[in-house]
Amino acid sequence: MNDAAPAIESLSRDLHAHPETSFREFTSAAKISAFLAAAGFTLAEPLTGSPTAFVAVAGSGPLVVGICVEYDALPEIGHACGHNLITGASLAAATSLVPFVDELGITLKVIGTPAEEHGGGKVYLLEQGIFDDVALAMMVHPVSEGLSVNPAGTSSQxxxxxxxxxxxxxxxxxxxxxxxxxxxxxxxxxxxxxxxxxxxxxxxxxxxxxxxxxxxxxxxxxxxxxxxxxxxxxxxxxxxxxxxxxxxxxxxxxxxxxxxxxxxxVGPVYEALVQDDVLSSHWCSAMEFLGRDVSRSPGLSGGSTDMGNVSQLVPSIHPWVGIPGATSPIHSAGFADTANTAGAYTTMFESALGMAWTIADVAQDPSDRQEFLTRAHDRCPAPLVAAQKGL
Known part of the structure; x- marks a missing residue:
């Protein structure tokens, strides 16, 4: 997908080999942050009270795009939810867009969100204002084979x-x-x-x-x-x-x-996921081009994510992307094994392309761009005005 692909796959494999659980992802967060710094992103100051969270920024355009990164693992069975692949997909999408941030008029904000499995890291980042200036947000989640990649109408518990x-x-x-x-x-x-x-x-x-x-x-x-x-x-x-x-x-x-x-x-409530229709449409165009099933489907029968809390405030997508040949359910030892296969990494890069495509499409479509800017301004005017002035 880009020159960084081998390094991204290597990092994803390394995360899989060295899983760290919620709020203990110190090494994982440090490695991801170092990669982003080397790729041209500017790292924000450490976040108060969230030592395993990070924010990396490229560009200064008025349309602020948030790409979420998850890297915590489950106790005992490691990356049985594929967060190593979520990391890789988000990094690949972000680095592929870096050369075009000025042309697209975007600020690209890569947000490291710890403790999705237990603890709700995104909820605390929302409370700290990390998403205040974000006009649209996204990430992808690997699942077993057979589910449509179309996020429209799907949700979480x-x-x-x-x-x-x-x-x-x-x-x-x-x-x-x-x-x-x-x-x-x-x-x-x-x-x-x-x-x-x-x-x-x-x-x-x-x-x-x-x-x-x-x-x-x-x-x-x-x-x-x-x-x-x-x-x-x-x-x-x-x-x-x-x-x-x-x-x-x-x-x-x-x-x-x-x-x-x-x-x-013992933690914040995770809210239901809201999939944005405009972002879903652009995402589906990309994934259909790559040969994926984009028919409407009900999504997963159960499961929760703190991305739901983000989506309640910020227009978001969180597509479910099946790994070819994956028959074990997420949160199982079988899926942990699947998350470290050639098919999983191919899916990871396809998902990255879909996210990058979605962001570029929105940024270049005058109507969609204005819609997201307006919605962001209505939600939280002060940060958006500052972003538009380049502050």
């Missing part, structure tokens, strides 16, 4: 993650069990209630949990039990309703056993 702690009363399990309040029993009652609730849930709702703590020895009634759980649904309204129903199951566990219960958020 809202997800929230929480820690529930039951507080009971310890007592000797043989000498005085009647004096104890069993926090582990409260967790069990809650699990049973949630299991029964699933029969009455819509098919696209998800509840997942695991017991992180529930006693230490058999002869002490457990006074503490900890359950981590998450809820998912495709709209915020459905998510809020599901969350309320699940909380009642935990409340029931506490009520039945006499324990008390408290809840703690």
């Amino acid at each position: 809202v997800v929230g993650r929480y820690r529930v702690t039951f507080h009971g009363k310890a007592s000797h399990a043989a000498a005085a069990p009647h004096l104890g309040i069993n926090a582990a029993d409260a967790a069990v009652v809650s699990q049973v209630a949630i299991g029964l609730l699933r029969q009455q849930l819509p098919s696209d709702h998800r509840v997942a949990l695991f017991v992180a703590e529930a006693g230490v020895v058999t002869n002490i009634i457990p006074d503490t039990a900890v359950v981590n759980y998450e809820c998912r649904a495709f709209t915020r309204e459905q998510f809020d309703s599901l969350q309320a129903r699940v909380r009642r199951c935990f409340d029931a566990g506490a009520l039945a056993t006499g324990a008390t219960v408290d809840y703690v958020d």
Whole structure:
């Protein structure tokens, strides 16, 4: 695709070989930042409170384009979500556009976004104003073979993650069990209630949990039990309703056993993904030229991304791109293996071309360009005025 292709593939393979989990991607972020600096980008000052995030900029045009980079891996199974390929595709798209930023009248902003798997790095970057001046944003996500690359109409699930702690009363399990309040029993009652609730849930709702703590020895009634759980649904309204129903199951566990219960958020809520129709159309034109299926399809049946939070504010696309021959689902050891194959890297560069094509098309189409500038100004006028003055 460009002269940097061998180095980009080498970097992607290196990330795959050395996975780092959420908010611990220090080496990965440093290597990606060094690559961008060598490719002609200017690195912004380190971001406060986000040591594994970065921003690299090329050009000074009024249309600010954000390309998101993800590089965190999953615990134990590594890059089973293909974030090494997301990195490579974003870098290839960005470096191919660098020679043309002045001609296109764009500011190209490559945004390193940590902790997509758990933690919501993009949410914190939104709060810090990193996306305030961005008129359009994009990234791609690899998936198993068979899904259309057309993002139009597809979405992702809202997800929230929480820690529930039951507080009971310890007592000797043989000498005085009647004096104890069993926090582990409260967790069990809650699990049973949630299991029964699933029969009455819509098919696209998800509840997942695991017991992180529930006693230490058999002869002490457990006074503490900890359950981590998450809820998912495709709209915020459905998510809020599901969350309320699940909380009642935990409340029931506490009520039945006499324990008390408290809840703690363990990360920000990931909002539903909104795919921009104009960007989707340009993307599909590119991918159809490359021989990909661009028919409309419902997208993934489940899954969440903090790119949803970006897309709620900034016109965005997050296409799903199938790797030829990939039969294992994402978040599996099989998909981690697939993310390091020749077919995966071919897909990575095709996706990069699609992103670069989309950006160039929008920048050169007077109507589309003005639409995105206007939408950005309406959302956040001050940063856009500064960008238009070249500040």
